[in-house]
Amino acid sequence: IFQNPLPLAPIATPASSTNVNGQQIDFYEVTIEPFQKQIYPDLGPANLVGYNGVAPGPTYYVKKGTQTVIRYHNNHTDDSVVHLHGSATHTPWDGWPSDSIALGQYKDYYYPNDQNARSIWYHDHADGITTLNCFRGLIGTYIIYDPEEDKLNLPTGKYDVPLMITDKMYTDSGDLVSVANESEDFVGDIMEVNGQPWPYLEVEPRKYRLRLYNTATSRPLDIHVEQSNGDWLDFQVIASDSGLFGSPVNSNQVTMGMAERYEIVVDFSAFANQNLTLKNAFALSGPGYPQFDNMDLVMSFVVGNSVNDWSSNEVPSTLNPNINWPEDRDEVDHTFRFQRGDNVWTINGVDFDDVNNRILARPPQGSTQRWRLVYAGGPGYHPVHVHLVDFKILSRTGGSRGVLPYESAGLKDIVLLEPGETVDIEAHYGPWNGLYMFHCHNLRHEDSMMMASFNVTRLET
Ligand code: C2O
Ligand code: CU
Incomplete structure (x- = not known):
């Protein structure tokens, strides 16, 4: 394949x-x-x-x-x-x-x-x-x-590879299927990376930095690297949406809602002359999801037997000691409920076409706010993206998992809400003032108006 x-x-x-x-x-x-x-x-x-x-x-x-x-x-x-x-x-x-x-x-x-x-x-x-x-x-x-990152000697150049992962679907004549103007989730039957269905990458037996992007319309991913015997490889998660972690987090999988990014360093040095597979283990739950073959496969790594360049082969134990964490705040400033309305998707009952009501928050510039994001109805997944800010994920309740270690190791701009979940996030509202959006990044929901706006209000001087 x-x-x-x-x-x-x-x-x-x-x-x-x-x-x-x-x-x-x-x-x-x-x-x-x-x-x-x-x-x-x-x-x-x-x-x-x-x-x-x-x-x-x-x-x-x-x-x-x-x-x-x-x-x-x-x-x-x-x-x-x-x-x-x-x-x-x-x-x-x-x-x-x-x-x-x-x-x-x-x-x-x-x-x-x-x-x-x-x-x-x-x-x-x-x-x-x-x-x-x-x-x-x-x-x-x-x-x-930035220069701080450059000093770390992380894999760079050809050893640093962006992977934009998405699902697609084509007609019998080879063109894309039509995806316009519908409000239900779309999942495809082809997995693509950087525009190519199920590609392979020849790698050298050393460390690689892989910048994983979930660019799918509606499909969350759960990514792991599998050996030929079926074992999952351990790797280091070094960064998420808003950059490097304080220190690397060891894991053998990353769950990624649509638009989320994780950067992992995979060490291929023990796998010369072998093939490894990047796989997806996310089980779509709920009605309306067609199950297609091979959607557990993403791409393959064909490991060679020699290394051209051993430089930039490090993952230091301290990555970014200066993450700009927002100060802790116990009080919840806003609760936002994501659910379906009549023919549209809504946040607190408001859809983005409702121009008189769509500003749902007015954080003063420079303030810190805690927002509670509630999955209040589906079907489907609601990855919630807040423009402008980097946020900290404080808690996740109501579902089968809490906050994952790599979700709280750095700042984020998007967090996945699975059915039943409530997630608290906290952000520092700045540096600029003005009208911004936050929305569901399930693109079908987004196009069906599951967006709202917040106004970072200017400080009077
Ligand atoms: Cu990636 Cu408002 O979007
Ligand atoms: Cu949604």
Whole structure:
């Protein structure tokens, strides 16, 4: 089944660079455009849409503190909105769903990149068609790096691999199935990594840093690495949504809701000349989920027998000692209930089209708030994403598990709510003020209005 090599997206390069009073600003130009790709050699091409005509789009490597301006031209008939997920972006460039770029237009997005090193991503956020646009390919990796991280000697260069994992489905003629305008969860029957169904990656018998992204529409993943005898490999989880942990967490699996990221370091040194398999063990529960073959398979690692370069082969016991944890707070400031309404999905009974009621919180700029997120109805999963902030997961109750060790080892921007669960999160509201969104990242729910807004209110001076 693992017939084709893992593709890696091209690396984005700035069209120009300027320096204003010591501040470096890199300018990029990207075109959102339709293209065709032969996913199945024997069938017709799939009609995709990509950033610069590739899907996933180019990978950005941006040094902390270097500002970026990215001009997105839209050469596609459907509206597009770009959101840099995990970035503390000022509101005009944060990807408000109706702030769309129409065919023939462009918009310049400005990003301060002032956060610590982290694996974030950019993706479409257009009103009602986010599922469709992301499914057709409008997603990409954006990596912020910083000098503190560089000093750690973690696997780098070709030993540092972003893996955007998603499920897809194609018709008999080789094109994508239609995923528009429905409110039920979508799960596909093909597992793709970086745009390739079930790929393989040739690796050397040494350590690799794997940046795992769940970019699926509605499917949570439970990722592990399996040996040929069926045993699960132990690895080190070193980072999540908002960057490196204080210290690595040992595990042999990571549960990942849609849009969550975990970075793991896998040591292949004991497996020369063997194959290992990246697998998914998440059991979709509840009605409405078709069960397809091979959705437990993700990709394969073909381990060679020699190592080209032994540098950057470390995982120090201290990674980031300076995580910016919000101060503890016992009082719950807001409780948000995620459930189905009439034909839409709602948060506290409000859907995003309800423009007079959709601002559900007004945290003062600089304040810390504790939010209680409640799974109040399904079917399906509700990964809850809060724009702008990094949050700490305080508790998880009501389901079969508590807070997982790697969930609380670093800050996050998204947390999975499974049926019955209540999760408390705490965040420091800043650095900017203004109107932001929080929403379910099950894209079918998101397109069916399971979004709300919060207004970080400006401090009076
Ligand atoms: Cu990844 Cu509001 O989105
Ligand atoms: Cu949801």
